[in-house]
Amino acid sequence: MDQNLIKQLNQWHEEDKHQQIVDTLQAIPEEERDYEVVSRLARAYNNLERYEEALEQFALIAEPGQQDPLWHYRVGYALYYLRRYEEAAQAFSAADKLEPGDPDTEWMLKSSLRKAGKQLREEQRIAAKRAAAALEPTGTSGDAAPFTDEFLNEFWEDSDYARKSYVSEPPTDEMIASVEDELGYKLPASYIALMKQQNGGIPKNTCFPTDEATSWAEDHIAITSIMGIGREKSYSLCGDTGSLFMIEEWGYPDIGVVICDCPSAGHDVVMLDYRASGPDGEPSVIHVDQESDYEITFLAEDFETFIKGLVNEEEFDTSEEDKEADLHRVATGEFSPLLKELCSQVTEVPQIESTIRRICTRIVEDKGHFSFHNDPLSYLMYDVQFWLYTKSHPDTGRQQYLDVYPSMIAFGGEFSQGGYAPGWITDWLDQRICEGSIAEEQGRLSLTAEAQADLIRQLEQA
Structure with missing residues (x-):
């Protein structure tokens, strides 16, 4: 490759002008593109978050790339951000064998292996829930109230801030139907029962134990509030910073309903997850971590279990x-x-x-x-x-x-x-x-x- 072109490409890379790199290298006829050209083109696609296109380019130089740790690393990078963690781990492992001790490769390999294991467990859990739902007769959920009066009397924090920022009037059946129609999901009966007692607010217990570490802590996540059913308050389900906003503007996965905000001010949330149940079924409850590429951590099989599993932050005070x-x-x-x-x-x-x-x-x-x-x-x-x-x-x-x-x-x-x-x-x-x-x-x-x-x-x- 011409040295002046290499210098220009390096400058554009430092300036984050990756589209200019793509445009320039694509102008070179395919039959004239050598290993260096294709590798730089693929890297630019990676930096533009066009990972599928990056992999297409890496595939063109796969044979000579087998001995290049940077080729394996960049392939792993694309696979990682496509959430193909098992394949990403294989690529980073190959890079590590060719060039042992690189800290970036070691970190990406460790993260890929952890996420691959978590992804497999999540897939198995969803498959098991779908299988169980298929065997369960319809209409067997029962009509028992999910929460006792004694439980509810001790559940909510009562403060001017909570009432002003989160609590709305109890939802009518018409409001519930309207919100469900806007969200595209049927809300759990236990959630509706809780909201009819108090429509949104700050619980006294704000921590939920986890078996896996998240960006918040090694053994739990924390919530700030539970969103109410309505549109009036910003942090209600259909409010201006509610579920649809978090999915459409913040990029959270379109797999259900955001029901809790967290102390990170938007960088992690708790969601109802309808992947296994379908939009009319009983969703699971998950934690989604934007800071870790929207990583999902399973919390509870249903909303009632989640609410009853909340504990006081003092239990984790270290x-x-x-x-x-x-x-x-x-x-x-x-x-x-x-x-x-x-x-x-x-x-x-x-x-x-x-x-x-x-x-x-x-x-x-x-x-x-x-x-x-x-x-x-x-x-x-x-x-x-x-x-x-x-x-x-x-x-x-x-x-x-x-x-x-x-x-x-x-x-x-x-x-x-x-x-x-x-x-x-x-x-x-x-x-x-x-x-x-x-x-x-x-x-x-x-x-x-x-x-x-x-x-x-x-x-x-x-």
Whole structure:
């Protein structure tokens, strides 16, 4: 491939101009496309989230690609985001054998294996529920009230905020039919019974135990509220931030009804899942995690079981132990190889490693855990990591930085948060570019001289 073209393609890649890469490479006659051209074309399709087209291109160079770890990795990447996790795991395993020890490959392999196992269990559960439903005589559900008065009297939190934000008038039969028609699903009798007692609100018990870890916790999920039947309140089923909004605007799977919002403010929800039952049957209850590519975690076979299984958050309160563990981690944990290398090249701030530890200690003391969000100290640490990396890699573009970010602290070995939400990073980066403290020139990102001087002053005072 022509060196000038390679240079141009690299620049477009750093600038996230992936469609220009596709247009340029597609203009090359097919018979003139070599391995490098096809590989770059497929990568651009991956970056445009056109994964099926990416796989078509990778298939054209499959034979020479067998000895290329990058070919296997990129194939695995496409399969992963197509939720073909078992095949993705095979591809990442092949990449790992050809090039052992790559942290990105190891993480993607581990995630693919975990999700493949979870996907298989989910498929088996749905198949079993469908089989059981086919054998069950119709009309056998019974008319017993799902919840006792004693249970209901202790279920809801009573507060001005709950009443103002979530609680609507009890639904009429006409409202129930109208909402069901709009949603396209028959609501569970137990849900309707609960809503006729109080139509939406905040329960006193907001946690549900799980057998598998989610983005929220290792052993449970948490909800903020239960949506009511209606349209009046924003967080009612057909409200302006209700079920249809979460599916159509936030991309949640169109497999049922969103019934609970969560403390993440939209980044995970609880849904009624009608895949096994059909739109008129008894749905299961699932947790859907947007931050993990809309990963589904089974919670309960039906709504009544879910409601009766909610427990108080105090049962999972390990905050003091977690805080102590995180304080120890930021004080003594070994830096990742990348972060250690970047710190070794700093001359502007004496003992930069100790400074980073002091800032992160303050973060843990403030939050109770080691994580970065959109608060001032977190933004300071985003600035620090960006400065360290671009100081050593001055040609860094946006996508390159977003790709390398996890290797510094988010998944940085001992001195690590064990995860991160990419949205916080992109929001910080967009804000810094917008306010002018990060400059973008020909696809390269860097702190301005004024922003760098201000950052160094903050570090000297930390």
